[in-house]
Amino acid sequence: MHLQRAPKALLCAACLVLGGTAGGADLTGTVTYTGPLPQRAKVPITIDQYICGKDKDPDDLVLGPKGAVQYAVVWIDNPPAGARWPAEAPKVEMDQNGCVFVPRVAVVPVGGTVDFLNSDRLLHNLHSLSKDNPSFNRTQPRGRTIPITFTKPELVTITCDLHSWMKSWVVVAEHPYYAVTDAAGAFRIAAVPPGKYRLRMWHEVLGDVSREVEVGPQGAAATFDIKTLKAPVQ
Numbered sequence: 001m002h003l004q005r006a007p008k009a010l011l012c013a014a015c016l017v018l019g020g021t022a023g024g025a026d027l028t029g030t031v032t033y034t035g036p037l038p039q040r041a042k043v044p045i046t047i048d049q050y051i052c053g054k055d056k057d058p059d060d061l062v063l064g065p066k067g068a069v070q071y072a073v074v075w076i077d078n079p080p081a082g083a084r085w086p087a088e089a090p091k092v093e094m095d096q097n098g099c100v101f102v103p104r105v106a107v108v109p110v111g112g113t114v115d116f117l118n119s120d121r122l123l124h125n126l127h128s129l130s131k132d133n134p135s136f137n138r139t140q141p142r143g144r145t146i147p148i149t150f151t152k153p154e155l156v157t158i159t160c161d162l163h164s165w166m167k168s169w170v171v172v173a174e175h176p177y178y179a180v181t182d183a184a185g186a187f188r189i190a191a192v193p194p195g196k197y198r199l200r201m202w203h204e205v206l207g208d209v210s211r212e213v214e215v216g217p218q219g220a221a222a223t224f225d226i227k228t229l230k231a232p233v234q
């Protein structure tokens with residue numbers, strides 16, 4: 001059966017699985033940075049150049065056309081009552097590939113597991129700077145998968161002690177109304193029931209910003225246009 005012609009009841013069953021709530025519409029938008037930026041230099045790489053290269057672009061603020069910000073986290077701070085992750089939450093992986101974490105930011109449900117991978121032909125390390133979740137500090141040879149389960153809501157910084165420039169974040173989320181912006185700065189939070197919400201955005205150098213948004217039966221769109229840096233960029 002073609003999905004577009006599926007009976008309404010069937011589509012609604014899909015909504016339940018995906019969003020954890022009955023019905024709702026997309027809350028979409030973009031995150032941009034259109035403020036001043038200092039001259040940014042390449043990040044020099046002094047070890048393991050045969051895999052890691054000689055230098056790399058700074059990745060603490062990744063900008064696309066028109067100031068599009070990648071890897072901003074956007075979420076509903078006051079989620080609808082009964083918001084919960086579906087029983088079959090999506091599998092989350094974070095690779096170390098070319099001596100960077102891919103993706104730089106990942107969202108995992110509370111109680112969920114991130115499979116940390118190493119695709120590089122060298123030794124990496126996983127070092128969490130977590131406070132609410134147990135911290136971990138593990139060496140990671142090539143090809144070894146290290147599954148880590150996160151049990152408390154937290155924004156966890158992950159580093160590799162062997163390569164000082166390597167950094168990533170795991171967002172341990174209590175409900176599914178979270179999104180991470182793509183290369184076009186776009187986010188999409190699916191199946192949001194109509195209502196008024198406080199939408200929050202966090203980014204490592206742009207800080208933590210919130211705004212009110214009203215979601216109707218057709219959904220809503222929201223823009224975060226940031227003009228000042230909250231932390232120095234590389």
Ligand SMILES: [Cu+2]
Pocket residue numbers: 096099123124125160161162163166
């Ligand atoms: Cu490393």
